[in-house]
Amino acid sequence: MGFSTEILWVSITLMIYYFALMLYKRFKSPLLNPVLVSVTCIIIILKVGKIPVAEYSKSVSVISFFLGPSVVALGFMLYQQWDLIRKNLKAIFWSVSLASLAGIVSVTIIAYFLRAESEIIATLAPKSITTPIAIGVSEKTNGIVALTAAIVIAVGVFGAVVGPSFLNLLKIKDAFARGLAMGTAAHGIGTARAVEEGETTGTAAALSIGLAGVFTVAFIFLIYFFIGDWNQISIFLDNFFNSV
Amino acid sequence: MPQFLKGLVIIMLLYAIGELISYYLNIPVPGNVIGMLFMFAGLQYGLIKKDTVEGISKQLIGLLNLFFIPAGVGLLAYESLLMDNLLVIVLAPVISSLIVMLVAAYVFLLLKKR
Numbered sequence: 001m002g003f004s005t006e007i008l009w010v011s012i013t014l015m016i017y018y019f020a021l022m023l024y025k026r027f028k029s030p031l032l033n034p035v036l037v038s039v040t041c042i043i044i045i046l047k048v049g050k051i052p053v054a055e056y057s058k059s060v061s062v063i064s065f066f067l068g069p070s071v072v073a074l075g076f077m078l079y080q081q082w083d084l085i086r087k088n089l090k091a092i093f094w095s096v097s098l099a100s101l102a103g104i105v106s107v108t109i110i111a112y113f114l115r116a117e118s119e120i121i122a123t124l125a126p127k128s129i130t131t132p133i134a135i136g137v138s139e140k141t142n143g144i145v146a147l148t149a150a151i152v153i154a155v156g157v158f159g160a161v162v163g164p165s166f167l168n169l170l171k172i173k174d175a176f177a178r179g180l181a182m183g184t185a186a187h188g189i190g191t192a193r194a195v196e197e198g199e200t201t202g203t204a205a206a207l208s209i210g211l212a213g214v215f216t217v218a219f220i221f222l223i224y225f226f227i228g229d230w231n232q233i234s235i236f237l238d239n240f241f242n243s244v
Numbered sequence: 245m246p247q248f249l250k251g252l253v254i255i256m257l258l259y260a261i262g263e264l265i266s267y268y269l270n271i272p273v274p275g276n277v278i279g280m281l282f283m284f285a286g287l288q289y290g291l292i293k294k295d296t297v298e299g300i301s302k303q304l305i306g307l308l309n310l311f312f313i314p315a316g317v318g319l320l321a322y323e324s325l326l327m328d329n330l331l332v333i334v335l336a337p338v339i340s341s342l343i344v345m346l347v348a349a350y351v352f353l354l355l356k357k358r
Contacts, residue, residue, distance in 0.1 A: 039316035075283025076301035091355035099348035
């Protein structure tokens with residue numbers, strides 16, 4: 001054995017992330033999103049070196065581990081901005097719940113029209129929420145768990161890269177509204193980007209991670225309860241669109 | 245430094261309690277989100293001192309992006325499945341994400357107190 005692959009891959013990952021962050025700070029281009037750049041570089045290294053991705057994943061599990069404590073730490077941000085949150089409780093509740101519902105319904109219907117199998121729909125349904133919750137949902141609804149985890153990251157990166165420009169295009173200037181949009185659509189990665197816009201935007205995003213997670217879980221399980229699993233949902237949609 | 249360590253201990257404890265609750269009550273809400281709510285409640289009701297957890301919390305949140313990288317690289321394991329379903333896996337989440345942002349922002353602006 002000799003040299004531990006953990007030390008090697010953890011150091012390489014940290015180093016690449018450091019340089020990606022420097023690059024982002026230097027050029028400020030949304031396309032240079034640090035997660036996007038780091039993931040791309042590491043994938044290239046693994047491809048070129050013909051290294052199995054499973055070996056990499058096993059070696060860097062210590063890095064993913066810290067996602068858990070970081071989500072707990074977001075509770076601190078909620079506490080800090082509680083006054084602002086309390087003032088707009090109703091608006092926050094409806095914003096995040098309706099957006100979460102719109103997310104599940106739209107992704108299901110688009111996937112259905114693209115003739116995706118029910119396994120893929122189950123994999124995609126929790127795409128907007130934070131990885132640990134999305135994994136739980138995917139698992140309990142017979143999705144492909146690891147693919148869900150990967151798609152969640154891709155959605156997060158997309159939200160972080162495109163989100164701010166899209167919100168500018170919609171002429172959304174309200175800091176809190178921007179945060180809710182980024183956090184609800186793009187969970188932690190969107191939040192990391194939202195934090196850059198300021199404390200209010202960051203807090204709104206942090207708040208939406210938990211809320212969107214809880215609402216999405218609730219909605220998906222309600223759909224399951226009233227309609228059935230994704231197979232039955234496909235049949236339900238067949239009947240629905242035939243009758244219209 | 246001891247403050248920082250104390251903060252880390254509190255966070256790990258809340259995380260562990262959250263995981264235990266999630267596991268034993270068999271609910272789909274993950275332990276870290278339960279831990280987040282406990283963190284908020286603990287601070288709100290004065291059981292946790294703000295100064296104890298402030299430093300470590302800000303450090304962890306600042307590194308949030310880094311902790312997502314392994315999962316992002318994990319995409320590579322699903323290369324063939326991805327390629328077979330490329331259209332749906334790219335198109336559906338992209339359009340849906342834009343819809344989510346639009347709904348979240350507009351509903352908030354509509355109901356926000358002025």
